[in-house]
Amino acid sequence: xxxxxxxxxxxxxxxxxxxxxxxxxxxxxxxxxxxxxxxxxxxxxxxxxxxxxxxxxxxxxxxxxxxxxxxxxxxxxxxxxxxxxxxxxxxxxxxxxxxxxxxxxxxxxxxxxxxxxxxxxxxxxxxxxxxxxxxxxxxxxxxxxxxxxxxxxxxxxxxxxxxxxxxxxxxxxxxxxxxxxxxxxxxxxxxxxxxxxxxxxxxxxxxxxxxxxxxxxxxxxxxxxxxxxxxxxxxxxxxxxxxxxxxxxxxxxxxxxxxxxxxxxxxxxxxxxxxxxxxxxxxxxxxxxxxxxxxxxxxxxxxxxxxxxxxxxxxxxxxxxxxxxxxxxxxxxxxxxxxxxxxxxxxxxxxxxxxxxxxxxxxxxxxxxxxxxxxxxxxxxxxxxxxxxxxxxxxxxxxxxxxxxxxxxxxxxxxxxxxxxxxxxxxxxxxxxxxxxxxxxxxxxxxxxxxxxxxxxxxxxxxxxxxxxxxxxxxxxxxxxxxxxxxxxxxxxxxxxxxxxxxxxxxxxxxxxxxxxxxxxxxxxxxxxxxxxxxxxxxxxxxxxxxxxxxxxxxxxxxxxxxxxxxxxx
Amino acid sequence: xxxxxxxxxxxxxxxxxxxxxxxxxxxxxxxxxxxxxxxxxxxxxxxxxxxxxxxxxxxxxxxxxxxxxxxxxxxxxxxxxxxxxx
Numbered sequence: 001x002x003x004x005x006x007x008x009x010x011x012x013x014x015x016x017x018x019x020x021x022x023x024x025x026x027x028x029x030x031x032x033x034x035x036x037x038x039x040x041x042x043x044x045x046x047x048x049x050x051x052x053x054x055x056x057x058x059x060x061x062x063x064x065x066x067x068x069x070x071x072x073x074x075x076x077x078x079x080x081x082x083x084x085x086x087x088x089x090x091x092x093x094x095x096x097x098x099x100x101x102x103x104x105x106x107x108x109x110x111x112x113x114x115x116x117x118x119x120x121x122x123x124x125x126x127x128x129x130x131x132x133x134x135x136x137x138x139x140x141x142x143x144x145x146x147x148x149x150x151x152x153x154x155x156x157x158x159x160x161x162x163x164x165x166x167x168x169x170x171x172x173x174x175x176x177x178x179x180x181x182x183x184x185x186x187x188x189x190x191x192x193x194x195x196x197x198x199x200x201x202x203x204x205x206x207x208x209x210x211x212x213x214x215x216x217x218x219x220x221x222x223x224x225x226x227x228x229x230x231x232x233x234x235x236x237x238x239x240x241x242x243x244x245x246x247x248x249x250x251x252x253x254x255x256x257x258x259x260x261x262x263x264x265x266x267x268x269x270x271x272x273x274x275x276x277x278x279x280x281x282x283x284x285x286x287x288x289x290x291x292x293x294x295x296x297x298x299x300x301x302x303x304x305x306x307x308x309x310x311x312x313x314x315x316x317x318x319x320x321x322x323x324x325x326x327x328x329x330x331x332x333x334x335x336x337x338x339x340x341x342x343x344x345x346x347x348x349x350x351x352x353x354x355x356x357x358x359x360x361x362x363x364x365x366x367x368x369x370x371x372x373x374x375x376x377x378x379x380x381x382x383x384x385x386x387x388x389x390x391x392x393x394x395x396x397x398x399x400x401x402x403x404x405x406x407x408x409x410x411x412x413x414x415x416x417x418x419x420x421x422x423x424x425x426x427x428x429x430x431x432x433x434x435x436x437x438x439x440x441x442x443x444x445x446x447x448x449x450x451x452x453x454x455x456x457x458x459x460x461x462x463x464x465x466x467x468x469x470x471x472x473x474x475x476x477x478x479x480x481x482x483x484x485x486x487x488x489x490x491x492x493x494x495x496x497x498x499x500x501x502x503x504x505x506x507x508x509x510x511x512x513x514x515x516x517x518x519x520x521x522x523x524x525x526x527x528x529x530x531x532x533x534x535x536x537x538x539x540x541x542x543x544x545x546x547x548x549x550x551x552x553x554x555x556x557x558x559x560x561x562x563x564x565x566x567x568x569x570x
Numbered sequence: 571x572x573x574x575x576x577x578x579x580x581x582x583x584x585x586x587x588x589x590x591x592x593x594x595x596x597x598x599x600x601x602x603x604x605x606x607x608x609x610x611x612x613x614x615x616x617x618x619x620x621x622x623x624x625x626x627x628x629x630x631x632x633x634x635x636x637x638x639x640x641x642x643x644x645x646x647x648x649x650x651x652x653x654x655x656x
Contacts (some may be wrong), residue, residue, distance in 0.1 A: 066627075071608075074626035078600045081631045085596045088638045089589055093645075207628060211618035221618030239612070239623040249605050274656060276646060283638040290631050297627040559582050561645075562654040 006377035007146045014184050014381050015161060018388070021180060022165030022173045030420050033170030034101040034400050040175055040271040046284025048178035049268045051185065051389035053080075053259075053285070054292060055131070056138025059185060059386035064361030066300035067307075070230070071241030073300065075248055079255025081286060081293050086260040088282035092269040094469045096278035097558045101270065102397070103263040103461065104405040110468040111476040112551055114410060119483050121405045123460045124263045124397055127453045129434070131264075132394040136439025138387040145329060145363065146380040152440050158388060159436040166392045166399075167428045174392045175271060181385040186291060188382020192366040192375050193295050196302045199369060206298035226305050233312070234347030238304070250524030257530055258454030261461035264393040267400075275561035303361045306368050311354060312345045319343075322367035331357035391435065399428035452494050455526030459486035463533040472555045474537065477544035482537030490529040498522040581652045588644050592637050600630040 027033040040048070058080070066073030098106055103124060108117025136155050143154025165173045190206075197209030201222060213221050226238045236242045243251075259265065268285075269278045311319070316334060326332040333355045334343060345354040363383065366376045403424035408415055415423070460483045467474040467482075495501045497516060500508040520528060546552075603611060608622030616624060649655040 071623060071626060074604060074623075077627055078604055078630050081634050082596065082600050085593070085634050085637055089592060089641055210628075211616075211624070213618065223618050223620075223623075239620055245605060249601060252600065252605065276642075276649065276655070279638075279642045279645060283635070283642050286638055287635050290635050294628055294631050556578065559585075560578055560654055561649055562656050 001373060003146070003373045003376050004148065006374045007380050010374075010377045010381040011147070011384060014180075014385060017180050018161065018165060018177045021176045022169045025169050025172045025176050027168070027170035027172045027421070030101075030404075030417055030424065032172045033421055033424050034396075034404065035267070035270045036170075036172040036175045038271060039273050042272060042277045042281035043284050044175065044179050045268060045272050045277070045281040046288055047182040048175045048271075049265065049281065049285035050288035051178040051182035051385070052268055052393035053265055053289060053390070054185065054386055055390035056135050056141075056383065056387035058292065058296075059189065060138055060141070060362050060383050061359050063296040063299040063303065063365075064358040066297055067304040067361050068358050069241065070236065070238040072243045072248065073297070074241075075243075075251040075255060077293055077297060079252045080259055081290060082252070083256040083259025084282060084286040084289070086256060087265065087269075088279060088286070090466055090469070091260055091266065092278045092282050093275045093561065094558045095266060095465070096269050096272065097275050097561060097564045098554075099270070099564055101267075101404055102400050103266050103465075104401060105409075106468065107461075107464055107479075108405070108409065110551065110554065111464075111479045112548065113476040113480065116464075116476055116480050116483075117405060117409065119480060120461070120464075121401050123456060123483075123487065124401050127262065127457055128264060128394045128397045128401075129431075129438075130453050132391050132398070132431075132435040133438035135387045135391040135394070136435050139384060139391075140439055141359070142363075142380050142383045142387070146377070155436055155439040158384070158391070158439075159432050162388055162392050162395065163429060163432045166395050166432070167425045170424065171267075171271060171396055174389075174396055177392065178389045181389040182288065184385040185382040185389075186288070188378045188385070189292050189362075190295060191378060192369070192371055193299050193302075195371050195375065196306075196365065196369045197298065200302055200305070206295045206302075210298035210301050222301060222305065226301055229305065229308050233308070233345065238301075244519055246519050247521050247524055250518075250520045250527045252524075254458050254524050254526030254530070255454055257458040257462045258456075258526055261457035261465070262453075263401075263457075263461070264390075264397045267397060268393070273564075275564045299362065299365065303365045303368070306365075307356070307361075308345065310368060311343045313342050315341055316343055317341065320367075322364055325367075326360055326364060331360045395428050395431050395435070398431040399424050402427035402431075452490070452498075452522075455490045455494065455523070455529065456487060458526035459490040459529035459533055463530055463537060467534070467537055469555065469558065471538075472552050473541065473546055475541050475544055475547045478537040478539075478541030481540045482533040485536045486529045486533030489532055490526060493517075493525045493529070494522050497525075577652055581648065581654065584648055585645070588641065588648075592641055595633065596637055599625060599633040604630050 031037055062076055095106060100106060104117050104120035107120035136158060139158035140151040140154040143149050143157065144151040165177050193206040194204050197206040198204045200215055201209040201212040202215045203209040203212045210222065213219055214225060223239060230236065230238045272278050272281055316336065323332060335353050337351065337353050343354055344351060346352050363379060366379055403420055407423050408420050464479045464483050467479065497512050498509065500506055500512060503512060603622065604626035608626060611622035612620040614621040
C-alpha cells in the first residue's frame with residue numbers, strides 16, 4: 001500500500017478515537033470544563049501533561065534543530081525538561097493546594113488585587129496565542145505533505161477537530177484525548193527511531209545506539225564519525241557547538257524557568273485530587289516526556305549522518321524519491337553552482353549547493369532510512385497528535401482566562417454557572433477561529449515570538465508565583481512592579497535585538513550582536529529579566545505596606561498539603 | 571505559638587532542606603556538568619560519548635526524572651511524619 005493510503009487510514013483511525021473520547025467525556029459543569037472535575041489520576045494527568053507540553057515543535061522541529069546545531073541544541077533538551085523539576089518542587093503542589101481554576105486566579109487572590117489579575121490575564125493570553133498559531137501551522141504542514149491537500153484546508157480540518165472536542169468537553173474532554181494522543185505520538189516517534197538505530201548501529205535502543213559503534217564493521221563510534229564529517233565539511237565539530245558558554249547557560253535557564261511559568265502546563269496540575277497526586281503526576285509527566293527527549297538527540301545524530309552520507313558529493317540525478325518530493329514543497333533546494341552535477345554540501349555559504357529546512361528532518365527521516373510505508377504514515381499521525389494536543393490545551397487557557405478571569409471575576413460577577421459555561425465555550429470558539437487565521441496567514445514573526453513566549457513567562461509569572469509561595473511578606477506593590485518591569489525589559493530587549501526596531505529594522509539585527517548585554521542573546525535574556533523581576537519585587541516590597549493578615553494566612557495554608565479536596569470545592 | 575503552628579513550621583523547614591539539596595543536584599548535572607565544566611568532562615570518554623556532551627544531551631534528563639521521584643518519596647514520608655497525609 002502507498003504512503004498516502006496508509007496515512008489516510010492511520011489519521012482516520014486516530015481522529016475517530018479523539019472524537020469518540022470527546023463525545024464520551026462531555027463537560028457538564030464549569031468545574032469539569034476548567035479542571036476536569038478535579039479527579040484525574042496522577043498517571044493519566046502525567047500522560048495528558050506530556051502530550052500537552054510536547055507540541056509540533058518538540059515532535060517535528062526539535063530533532064531537526066539539534067541535527068544542525070549539535071551540542072548547541074542541548075539548550076532545548078535541558079531547558080525543556082529541567083523546567084519540570086522546578087515545576088514539581090516549587091510550584092505544582094502549592095498551586096494545587098491553593099485549588100482554583102487558573103493562573104491569574106492565583107496571582108489575583110494572592111496579591112489581593114484586580115490589577116495583578118489583569119496583568120496576569122494579559123500575559124496568559126499573549127503567551128498562549130503566539131503558541132497556538134505555531135501549532136496550527138504544524139497541522140497544515142503535515143496535511144499538505146502527507147495527504148497532499150492544500151495547507152489551508154489542512155489548517156481548517158485541524159480547527160474543526162480541536163473545536164469539536166475542546167468546546168464540547170472542556171478540560172475533561174481535552175485530558176482524555178491527550179492521553180490517547182500521548183500514546184499515538186510516542187509510538188510514532190519511537191518506532192522509526194528504533195528501526196534506524198538498529199539499522200545504523202545494531203543496537204535497537206536509540207539512547208544507546210547514539211553512543212555505539214557503526215554497524216558497517218569499521219569499529220568507528222557514530223559520534224566520532226559525525227564529528228569527523230562535520231569538520232571535514234567546514235562545520236563546527238558536532239559535539240562542541242559554536243555558542244558562547246554564557247549564552248548557552250542563559251538560554252537553558254530562560255527555557256527552564258519559562259517552562260515552569262507556562263499557564264497551560266501549570267493548569268494541568270489543578271486537575272488531580274490531592275497535593276501528593278500533583279507531585280506524582282509531575283514525575284510521570286517528566287518521565288514520559290524524557291522518553292521522547294532522550295530519543296530526539298539520537299534521532300538528530302542518525303539523521304544528520306544519514307543525510308550527509310546520502311547527498312554529499314553524490315550525483316543529483318541519482319537522488320532517491322524523497323529528495324524530489326521535498327524539493328516540490330520547497331523545503332529542500334539544490335543549486336548546482338559549479339555545474340559538476342554533484343551535490344556539494346559544505347559550511348561555506350559561497351560554495352554550498354544544498355539548502356535543507358530543519359523542520360523536515362523528523363518527517364523525512366523514515367524515508368531517508370528506507371523504512372516501510374506504514375512507519376512513514378505513522379509519523380504523520382504522530383505529528384498531528386502532538387500539534388492538536390498542545391493547541392487544545394492552549395485554547396482552554398485562553399477560554400478560561402476570558403470566561404473565568406475576565407467575565408466572572410471582573411466584569412460580571414453575578415453570572416450563573418450555566419452562563420459561565422456558555423461563555424467559556426464561546427470564548428474557545430472565537431479563540432480557535434483566531435488561531436486558525438494566524439495558522440493560515442502566519443505573521444512573519446511567529447518563530448521569534450514563540451521564543452519570546454518563554455522569555456515572557458520567565459520574566460513575569462515565575463517570580464510572582466514563587467515569591468507568592470515562598471515569601472510570605474511579598475505584597476501586591478512588589479509583585480506588580482516586578483511583573484511589569486520584567487515583561488517590559490524583556491519586550492524592549494527582544495524589540496531591540498531581535499527585530500532591530502530602534503536601529504532601522506530587521507537588517508540591522510545581525511550587526512547588533514556585538515552590543516548584546518553580557519553577550520546574551522534575546523532567546524536567553526528571559527533569565528536576566530527574571531532576575532531583575534526578583535530584585536525589583538523585593539526592593540519595592542521593603543518600602544510598601546505588608547500584605548493583609550488573611551493573605552499571609554493563605555500562604556501558610558498552601559504550604560500544608562492536607563485538605564486540598566476541600567479548598568477546590570468553592 | 572500554638573502546637574499547630576510549630577508543627578507547620580517544622581514541616582516547612584524540612585521541606586526547604588529537601589528542596590535545597592535536590593535543586594543543588596539539579597544545578598550540578600545540568601549547568602555544571604553540561605555547560606560550565608563540559609569541556610573538561612569531554613576529556614573523559616564513556617563508550618562513544620564524551621562525558622560533558624552526554625550530560626548535556628542525555629544524563630541531565632535522566633537525573634531530572636530521578637530527582638522528582640525522590641522528591642515524591644521524601645515528601646510522602648514527611649507528610650506521614652507530620653500527619654498531613656490523606
